[in-house]
Amino acid sequence: MAIFAQLARHPLATAVSAVLVVLFLIRRRPHRLDRAAIKAGLVVPPRAPAPFPFIGNLIAMGIHPGHFIIRGHKKYGDVFSTTVMQHNFVFVTGKSHIMRVTSAPERQLSLNEAYKDLFGFIVGTEIFVPVSKSVFSALTSSRVEAMTPALMHVTQRYLENKFKGDMGKVDMQLLINELVAVLSVSLICGGDFGLEYGPEVADNMNILETDYSVFSALSPFETAVVRRRRAARLRIMALVEAQARKRVEKLRDQPMKPTDDYFDRLVHVMFYGRVDKTIDETSIANEFADNDKPEGEVDPRDIPEEERIYNIVISAFGLIYGAHTNTSVSAMAHLCEILPRPEYMDILRKDFVDHLGNDAITSFKAYLTRVNATPRGQPKEVSPFVQMRTTNRILSESLRVHLDGGMLRKALEDVHLDNGVTIPKGSFVIINAYPILASPRLYGADGETWNPNRLIKPIPPGEFDESSTGGFSGKLDDLQSPLVRSSDLQMSGFGSGRHLCPGRFHAYRMINQMTAQMLVNFDFVVESNFDKWWPVPYGGTARPLGKFIVFWKRRV
């Protein structure tokens, strides 16, 4: 009792004690999803206490999700949970659990529902829709080849416009953001559209991606930010809609063709209900691409034409967003490593000129003509971009180091793991890439450090030492990247399993060709580079903090 009498005389101490008691009580309470599962007799994951009411473990997750998650796995094992902003988050690692999560069907562990719930307020919830296999097939590596001349042409035109004169200074972050937006739009909506409307879409994308405030998100009133964002979104949608109407007319009596671009595919599938019977299963980037008819999907011919057009616009808009955001920050990550290092700029220049000469677009078109003329069944010439192994490996190292997001799902039903633990329905599930990229077993003692030599000259497995630096003794895939399959667990930044990123071939092509065209035409000196990178807790590339300002000089 004496202690309470003492406290009563010190109001501040009383207030602090009361807050501590409340925090203590709250941190002990299991999450409501756990309570429901426990009531049903299920074993739930061990829980890392969340020290703050309402925000839960937001601060620890915000500072460095990877460190928080590694600490959690060390303490609680392969599966543990915590509360962030009232949501239940379950973190999963270990091969069997990762395979269980990444191979689960969408109706059980949903990628779309997870992103819709957490990020829908930023871009609108309706863009998170599953895409059918017939459409995904337009993202295969052969489609990347066909789109390459258009991407190179758009890049060339863009650089001509931006770098006027012989020398200058540029904010590289803004430039890359805009250029990748122009390229993404060209990729999804066609090169013709990209050249004409790319910069306008890029400006509006910039508003959507950067112009939001917590105040406007929480405010019951319509703020100026909300109005700007709505106008930007509507403008992009109006442009894409005009393109959709044009293509609907163009493809009215046309069957699907191998030469269709991505937008043609959308129109064939979503407007005319056509299915590609010739899809080569193995050429689809997605390991579990069995979502030809996502659950609940109806035959488009059964819905009104205007609704079909709207669905095409929404799908295209969602994909432009998906293609742009991560590719843009990945390109920044790559260039912020390359531009301060003249020796690597020279290696990339040489690789590009060795394979495509001084007139890259003409050389690439000639290569495409040769490949298209190759009779069926005969071995085809390997793409010059695929032959640039060193270039691809250097990019893979940039992505490996900066792609420390991972995979995010929402449990739409209770998910039982083989260790007897159940992920309760309603939880968000995260598999973080950081423990993989920082694993000494795979990359030695300095896995977090950018060092392309580890991929350029991998060490034979018997000679690999976990305490060594700059090493890697695993396998590389066609992109000269550490394998991304869930069974190998070498690199999970592009996801794996059912939702493995189908656009990664396009991402490599966009970044490699734009980097090469910049380096071949200009010298660069970095004035200031990003201060640091904030690792994201969801899928994709870390986000840069600070300014990336660069002097450029035209090469003669």
Ligand code: HEM
């Ligand atoms: C370096 C650039 C890119 C990165 C880092 C990246 C990363 C990712 C990640 C982490 C996922 C989720 C995987 C999972 O949770 O299992 C994903 C999915 C996806 N990505 Fe990418 N991506 C990139 C570029 C692109 C591009 C250029 C496109 C389109 C052309 C694209 C289209 C998609 C689509 C459609 C999905 C959803 C797949 C599905 O639902 O099955 N991405 N990407």
